[in-house]
Amino acid sequence: MSISSQPADDGRELIIHIQGRFDFSTHQAFRDAYQNVSVTPRRYVVDLKEATYLDSSALGMLLLLRDHAGGDDADIHLINCNADVRKILSISNFEQLFKID
Amino acid sequence: MSDAHLDSAVLATLRVVMEDEYPVLLDTFLKDSEERVRLLHQACAVSDAYLLRQTAHSFKGSCSNMGAPLLTELCRELEDSARREQLDGANELIGQIEREFAIVRILMRAERQRFGASG
Amino acid sequence: MPLRLTILIAEDNPADRMLLSTIVSREGHRVLTAANGIEAVSLFRQERPQLVLMDALMPVMDGFEAARQIKALAGDELVPIIFLTSLAENEALARCLEAGGDDFVAKPYNRIILAAKIGAMDRLRRLQATVRQQRDLISRQHQQLLREQEVAKAIFDKVAHAGCLDAPNIRYRQSPLALFNGDLLLAAQTPTGRMFVLLGDFTGHGLPAAIGAMPLAETFYGMAAKGYSSSDLLREMNAKLKRILPVGVFCCATLLDLSFDKRTVDVWSGGLPDGYLLCANGTRVPLKSRHLPLGVLEPEAFVARFEPHTLAEGDRVLLLSDGVVESCNAQNELFGEARLLAVIDANREPLRLLEEIVEALLAFHGQAQDDLSLVEIDVDGQPGPMPIQASYVGAVQPSPLDWSGSLLLRGETLRDYNPLPALLHLLLQVVELRRHAGRVFAVLAELYANALEHGVLGLDSALKVDADGFARYYRLREQRLSALRDGWIEIDLRVEPEDHGGCLRIGVRDSGAGFDIARALAEQPATGKLSGRGLALVRELSDGCAADADGRGVSVEFRWRREA
Numbered sequence: 001m002s003i004s005s006q007p008a009d010d011g012r013e014l015i016i017h018i019q020g021r022f023d024f025s026t027h028q029a030f031r032d033a034y035q036n037v038s039v040t041p042r043r044y045v046v047d048l049k050e051a052t053y054l055d056s057s058a059l060g061m062l063l064l065l066r067d068h069a070g071g072d073d074a075d076i077h078l079i080n081c082n083a084d085v086r087k088i089l090s091i092s093n094f095e096q097l098f099k100i101d
Numbered sequence: 102m103s104d105a106h107l108d109s110a111v112l113a114t115l116r117v118v119m120e121d122e123y124p125v126l127l128d129t130f131l132k133d134s135e136e137r138v139r140l141l142h143q144a145c146a147v148s149d150a151y152l153l154r155q156t157a158h159s160f161k162g163s164c165s166n167m168g169a170p171l172l173t174e175l176c177r178e179l180e181d182s183a184r185r186e187q188l189d190g191a192n193e194l195i196g197q198i199e200r201e202f203a204i205v206r207i208l209m210r211a212e213r214q215r216f217g218a219s220g
Numbered sequence: 221m222p223l224r225l226t227i228l229i230a231e232d233n234p235a236d237r238m239l240l241s242t243i244v245s246r247e248g249h250r251v252l253t254a255a256n257g258i259e260a261v262s263l264f265r266q267e268r269p270q271l272v273l274m275d276a277l278m279p280v281m282d283g284f285e286a287a288r289q290i291k292a293l294a295g296d297e298l299v300p301i302i303f304l305t306s307l308a309e310n311e312a313l314a315r316c317l318e319a320g321g322d323d324f325v326a327k328p329y330n331r332i333i334l335a336a337k338i339g340a341m342d343r344l345r346r347l348q349a350t351v352r353q354q355r356d357l358i359s360r361q362h363q364q365l366l367r368e369q370e371v372a373k374a375i376f377d378k379v380a381h382a383g384c385l386d387a388p389n390i391r392y393r394q395s396p397l398a399l400f401n402g403d404l405l406l407a408a409q410t411p412t413g414r415m416f417v418l419l420g421d422f423t424g425h426g427l428p429a430a431i432g433a434m435p436l437a438e439t440f441y442g443m444a445a446k447g448y449s450s451s452d453l454l455r456e457m458n459a460k461l462k463r464i465l466p467v468g469v470f471c472c473a474t475l476l477d478l479s480f481d482k483r484t485v486d487v488w489s490g491g492l493p494d495g496y497l498l499c500a501n502g503t504r505v506p507l508k509s510r511h512l513p514l515g516v517l518e519p520e521a522f523v524a525r526f527e528p529h530t531l532a533e534g535d536r537v538l539l540l541s542d543g544v545v546e547s548c549n550a551q552n553e554l555f556g557e558a559r560l561l562a563v564i565d566a567n568r569e570p571l572r573l574l575e576e577i578v579e580a581l582l583a584f585h586g587q588a589q590d591d592l593s594l595v596e597i598d599v600d601g602q603p604g605p606m607p608i609q610a611s612y613v614g615a616v617q618p619s620p621l622d623w624s625g626s627l628l629l630r631g632e633t634l635r636d637y638n639p640l641p642a643l644l645h646l647l648l649q650v651v652e653l654r655r656h657a658g659r660v661f662a663v664l665a666e667l668y669a670n671a672l673e674h675g676v677l678g679l680d681s682a683l684k685v686d687a688d689g690f691a692r693y694y695r696l697r698e699q700r701l702s703a704l705r706d707g708w709i710e711i712d713l714r715v716e717p718e719d720h721g722g723c724l725r726i727g728v729r730d731s732g733a734g735f736d737i738a739r740a741l742a743e744q745p746a747t748g749k750l751s752g753r754g755l756a757l758v759r760e761l762s763d764g765c766a767a768d769a770d771g772r773g774v775s776v777e778f779r780w781r782r783e784a
Binding site: 111114115118119122125126129130132133134155158159160161162163165166167168 | 232233234235236238239242243246275277279304327328329331
Binding site: 056 | 516
């Protein structure tokens with residue numbers, strides 16, 4: 001598992017890359033990925049291209065990011081979701097809270 | 102003094118380790134060794150290979166600690182033959198041990214005179 | 221420099237013993253000496269030294285036997301034993317190791333090597349002691365955790381089983397520690413004879429996952445017993461969880477609202493895998509998650525919209541936690557929906573379905589899963605209105621036996637407000653009525669629903685001839701309700717004492733056009749028809765029932781005799 005983040009678009013966007021299992025063990029790393037950054041992005045992109053697995057704790061962590069990014073005003077995109085990840089997101093109806101591409 | 106009988110370097114180390122107790126250690130060794138020699142004769146007389154081996158082993162250990170290389174070597178030979186239960190040459194070996202011990206005893210008493218007031 | 225240790229020296233040769241003990245005490249240790257194995261063992265017993273220097277060949281008891289006994293006495297504490305022997309003999313060396321020896325020192329003794337070996341053994345001994353302490357600490361904490369979980373589970377089971385999980389039409393399977401994987405299963409009968417079933421799954425594991433179950437269960441049972449509707453209940457559960465849970469913790473849940481006499485089930489599902497309506501005719505209707513889980517949305521944004529389904533005799537509803545389909549085996553394969561559906565399709569004896577699913581999971585994983593929750597509800601065998609549990613309706617007070625009251629609900633109040641829980645609460649102040657609460661409430665709820673739907677909203681129950689019409693009826697109901705501006709419903713309650721008992725009269729009138737209630741009351745309900753059961757129920761459950769002449773109101777009576 002590894003989680004990294006990089007600013008884009010002159011710091012207006014933060015891209016968070018998830019590699020491997022996205023579950024409770026990545027809790028701290030995921031928080032660090034958006035809390036320990038110098039920029040204040042308007043938009044967050046979580047790239048799940050290399051995420052192999054996602055559980056309900058990961059859904060909870062996404063909600064924490066949403067809260068951090070302004071709650072109902074948050075602009076968060078979940079991109080490159082594979083079929084399994086998409087299924088879990090859709091069972092929980094997270095498309096109501098996140099933009100899933 | 103010949104180091105083949107009593108190694109002066111070993112004695113020097115023992116003096117450092119034992120400090121005031123050095124003469125007591127020499128006395129203890131001599132007294133115990135006389136007892137070992139007596140036991141060797143006794144074991145040989147009744148052909149008790151186990152007692153012979155154990156006595157030779159213990160004697161060998163203290164001889165090596167006290168810096169008596171020839172005596173150590175003779176004890177090792179005796180221990181080996183007793184382990185192999187070959188008691189034919191035992192009497193001869195014990196005689197050699199007794200003679201070598203007599204030399205070591207003289208040398209050690211001289212050492213005792215030089216370094217110890219007690220006893 | 222190692223700390224001061226107590227070291228036992230077992231050596232039969234007095235000169236060697238003296239030399240060795242002098243060397244060791246000059247290193248700063250406390251020395252105990254023994255001349256043979258028996259002395260060594262007994263000194264060990266008395267003084268519990270931390271390290272032993274042991275000659276192998278000794279009279280009386282040799283070093284091998286003494287080492288074995290000392291190791292046995294030391295138990296799981298590491299007491300290093302260093303054998304004093306020359307390494308020349310392989311056989312003796314092997315015996316030393318077999319007897320539990322940890323190291324060797326050959327004669328003649330070398331002070332520096334001896335000190336180094338004692339130091340190394342002491343480090344090993346302390347490392348082992350630390351590991352042992354930590355092991356014991358972990359073990360103690362684990363034991364405590366298990367005890368705490370047991371107590372927590374016992375308390376929770378009391379709350380969770382306050383309902384009707386043991387009803388004959390409910391079957392369920394839950395792993396013993398499912399609660400600590402966030403699973404909870406609740407079932408309650410409402411005063412009107414409906415049944416609410418909730419399967420929930422909190423995020424996370426352990427105590428944090430279990431802790432939210434308690435307030436949720438309390439809310440569920442409390443509101444179900446007080447006669448709140450399932451949408452009221454759902455809204456309250458969501459609001460409560462949103463209020464108390466930290467962001468990122470939520471509860472995936474499916475709530476069923478079953479009406480046995482009307483043969484309907486209303487389903488709300490947020491975040492759980494598909495449940496299934498298993499029809500007696502072999503068809504399988506998935507009950508899909510269409511909402512965000514409970515505790516995510518603010519109360520204002522939360523929509524408690526249920527999906528209505530009609531039921532036929534022999535139909536069953538099956539709900540499962542994600543521990544069923546989303547569990548992985550050792551090869552990292554998911555059990556998955558396809559395997560589940562295969563088990564469901566292969567099922568021949570309905571009563572064995574849950575068992576067959578559990579068996580299939582066991583075969584797939586090779587071991588029992590600890591986050592498994594399954595529940596199946598038969599729609600047959602209507603349990604009937606339940607007696608109200610005193611624990612949820614408040615303490616006993618002197619009973620008011622001679623009073624009357626009237627409630628007039630107008631316009632928008634009719635759209636948003638459900639007056640039934642408040643009315644039930646009021647009626648339950650009459651202690652004598654509590655035994656009859658089930659039927660009183662069922663009748664009151666029926667009369668109110670009729671007044672609202674047929675009277676105020678002008679819906680025609682003839683629509684409900686088949687499943688399609690039923691769905692159309694509910695769509696229309698929602699439309700008209702949201703457009704409602706005028707209209708009223710009046711509810712009269714009158715409690716009077718009588719000789720040897722008392723009487724409750726309930727009158728419900730509405731602003732609708734009125735219809736031939738008298739005829740509807742006289743009609744026998746046609747079997748298989750989705751409408752018409754309501755008024756038959758009223759007639760059956762009350763002790764007297766009459767329609768107003770204008771067809772805009774109904775009055776019913778309940779009589780009771782005072783217990784001796």
